[in-house]
Amino acid sequence: MTQPPDYNIIEKAAARIRPYIHRTPVMASHNLNKMVGAEIYFKCENLQKAGAFKTRGACNAVFLIEDTDLEKGVCTHSSGNHAAALARAAALRNTKAYIVMPDNSSKVKIAAVKQYGGEITFCSPNLKSREDTLKKVIEKTGALEIHPYNDYRIIAGQATAAKELIEDVENMDIIMAPVGGGGLLSGTALSAFYYSPKTKVIAAEPAGADDAYRSFYEGKFIPSKNPDTIADGLLTSLGTLTYPIITKYVDEIIRVKEESIVRAMKLIWERMKIIIEPSSAVPLAAILENQSNFKNKRIGIILSGGNVDLDKLPWFTTKY
């Protein structure tokens, strides 16, 4: 794929991955809506296989590869949900997944990768060590690299979450997604463009990792320097493929405070009785911080994932 996914590509991705993913439910809370003054529909990718939307992109990429090219397996570096999703997709194709993970990755994420049969190589927790280690893994194994977001196959897979949400909820004024590397946001924006062009696309980003915000509004690609946020899925910078899509198809990016993320996360746990990870709470945090702008709007939010270390919950370990 050399062009951003279009209507046909997204349709094909949806058909390709259908047997291997959940069509996740869309949930709403009357009380939460009353509290916020808007009508919010949550697309529950926290209830997705392997606990995150990443399953969509990983399945689409891995199932696009020919049998003969898959013999040596696939590989990636990831501290998070893409790692488990890729391990699962590889297992479904009866091939190996080699995952390079920083040695400070959460034990929950490590356990998830192992559970799906992924083979882990640990590295130091910085981009250089991740890339160097992955390079060595590729030299040794000949595995195909599947990047977590800077890959049109991945973006097409992630687009299917918003596609389903648009099918289930008519006439949304706004669709929101968090932004880290931009795979989910790119896919969401493309699906909105093709399936619901009147719906505005608003991204939400932690102020402590605001490379997408700065790149978007300053009109040039500015990678993160020392990003710091509780939303551990959003530490990465945009990619060369996601940045142009976001520039073209996203309407607005909102930055949010850490305490709003924790508040939004706890609200969703309390009111919806579902478990989401901090990254998933960032769009609701943006609404809470800017309530008047969202008044009476009909809003779809992609809850990106639910992989949390239950022994380290932010309202116990931080001051928020």
Add this chain to the structure above:
Amino acid sequence: MTQPPDYNIIEKAAARIRPYIHRTPVMASHNLNKMVGAEIYFKCENLQKAGAFKTRGACNAVFLIEDTDLEKGVCTHSSGNHAAALARAAALRNTKAYIVMPDNSSKVKIAAVKQYGGEITFCSPNLKSREDTLKKVIEKTGALEIHPYNDYRIIAGQATAAKELIEDVENMDIIMAPVGGGGLLSGTALSAFYYSPKTKVIAAEPAGADDAYRSFYEGKFIPSKNPDTIADGLLTSLGTLTYPIITKYVDEIIRVKEESIVRAMKLIWERMKIIIEPSSAVPLAAILENQSNFKNKRIGIILSGGNVDLDKLPWFTTKY
């Protein structure tokens, strides 16, 4: 109603409450099943309106009352989910709900009652004070008492959860529910009898509050003395109406340890990404403690509710 609910009564209850409740989803986890060696289907009453199955019984009881009899409102004593469910049902009928709550009730439960417009009178945390205070409330207001479980209208409402589960999952070997006062268990056993007579009904009870176990196996009604368990919804003793139904229609009662309840609760949070309260975890705890007895069985479990104080999670506050 002077007889336990039969097929027709349960059918009518289901039709009566349908507009006011969620048809809750049935969820399963491939990994959890693999771990346990059984096929478990969870009926998610934690996602029910007001966060618990209690909404079913409360709606059925309140919507059975004639308008003229409802003018002075309804009342109950309850520290928990029945209180919020009754307040909600009363609000739906545009009448008042007077709730007597022990002054040590959790702030989450108090907030839930207030949110639905219930009028709270606090009392000391013992049965005598609860009953005396409720008597005074009735003298003052003339409100109708709706008991949390010892009422056939309530039992018929609770039966609809198992009815839906049986409609959604064919050929279950076993259906399980926790037991406290026995409203949910009675309803579950009656629905199994009428809709899926080949399915065994197994109850699970905390060893620290095992009045149902002892009453069931000793063949006489033995109320709890100083019950103590983390499963705060299961502290009450069986009632005069629930005890005979359970004796007749339940196949087995299993007692479980506190640490198994906490383990099962955390497992469901981790694997299913949903929030359940400790009482909901008791059936899975019974399976974990007796795994070989459940091997390869097809099991339905009613997850009773999801109202938890997120600031007091058992794996932070206890040693389990």
